Structures are given as structure tokens and as C-alpha cells.
Amino acid sequence: MLYVHENEEQLVHSTDYLEIRVNAGDKMLLSNWQGWLDSAKGHSGCLKILDYVNEYKITKILNDNSKVTGHSGDTKWMNKVWIPGLREAGVQYFAWVY
Numbered sequence: 001m002l003y004v005h006e007n008e009e010q011l012v013h014s015t016d017y018l019e020i021r022v023n024a025g026d027k028m029l030l031s032n033w034q035g036w037l038d039s040a041k042g043h044s045g046c047l048k049i050l051d052y053v054n055e056y057k058i059t060k061i062l063n064d065n066s067k068v069t070g071h072s073g074d075t076k077w078m079n080k081v082w083i084p085g086l087r088e089a090g091v092q093y094f095a096w097v098y
Contacts, residue, residue, distance in 0.1 A: 007023075008023050008024075008025055008026075009021035009022060009023045009028075009030060010022055010023075010024075012052055013048055013052070015045075016034075016035065017033060017034055017035050017037060017041050017045065018031060018032070018033050018034075018041075018045040018048070019031070019032045020032075020048065020049060020052055022052055022056050022058070024056050026060070027056065027057055027058050027059045027060060028058065028059075028060040028061070028062070029049065029052055029053060029056070029058045029060070029061045029062070030061075030062045030064070031045070031049055031061065031062070031063045031064065032064045032067065033045065033063075033064065033065050033067065033068050034067035034068060034069075035067070035068065035069055036068075036069050036070050036071070037068060037070070037071040037072065038071075038072050039072045039074045039077070042071060042072060042074055042077075042078075043074070043077065046078065046081075046082045047082075049061070049063075049086075050082065050085050050086065050089065053086060053089045053090075053091060054089050057090060058089070058090070058091060059090055059091060059092045059093065060091070060092065060093040060094075061086070061091055061093070061094045061095070062095050062097070063094065063095065063096045063097065064097045065096065065097060065098050066097050066098065
């Protein structure tokens with residue numbers, strides 16, 4: 001039997017550097033980043049993702065950085081704040097496209 005997946009993602013956030021879509025039924029969040037990401041944009045976007053993870057009880061994230069032209073590389077903040085926050089909120093699966 002052929003099954004065609006219907007996109008049921010809704011756009012919940014959009015800026016010049018980040019678009020966030022949520023599929024509430026599948027508990028999945030899709031984040032598409034673009035352009036140059038300094039620490040302020042990175043922190044703001046990551047915290048916005050965390051807000052939607054909590055609001056929609058997200059368990060799966062597809063984080064797409066394929067359109068990012070560069071970033072500040074603030075991995076210490078991500079490891080101390082964002083990643084633990086995602087785990088605490090219930091995220092079980094995380095895919096990161098470079």
C-alpha cells in the first residue's frame with residue numbers, strides 16, 4: 001500500500017534568520033536557520049525553539065542549518081543551557097542538518 005505523507009506543519013515563528021514550523025500531531029518541530037548567526041540571534045532563536053517545545057510538548061526536532069553562512073560558535077552556552085533545556089522538556093530525537 002502506498003502512503004503519502006501530508007504536510008501538517010504550521011508556521012509558528014518567522015524572522016529574517018529563523019523559521020519555525022510545528023507538526024503538533026507528530027510532536028515535531030522543524031527549525032530552518034539562515035544567514036550569519038551572532039550570539040544574540042543564536043540565543044534568541046534557541047530560546048524561541050525551547051518555548052515551542054514546551055508549548056506543543058515536542059519530542060522530535062529537525063534543526064536545519066544548511067542556509068547558515070556562518071555563526072559565532074557559542075557552543076558552551078548551548079551545552080549549558082539549551083541542550084539540557086530541550087532534554088528537560090522531553091525532546092527525545094534531534095537531527096541537525098549542516
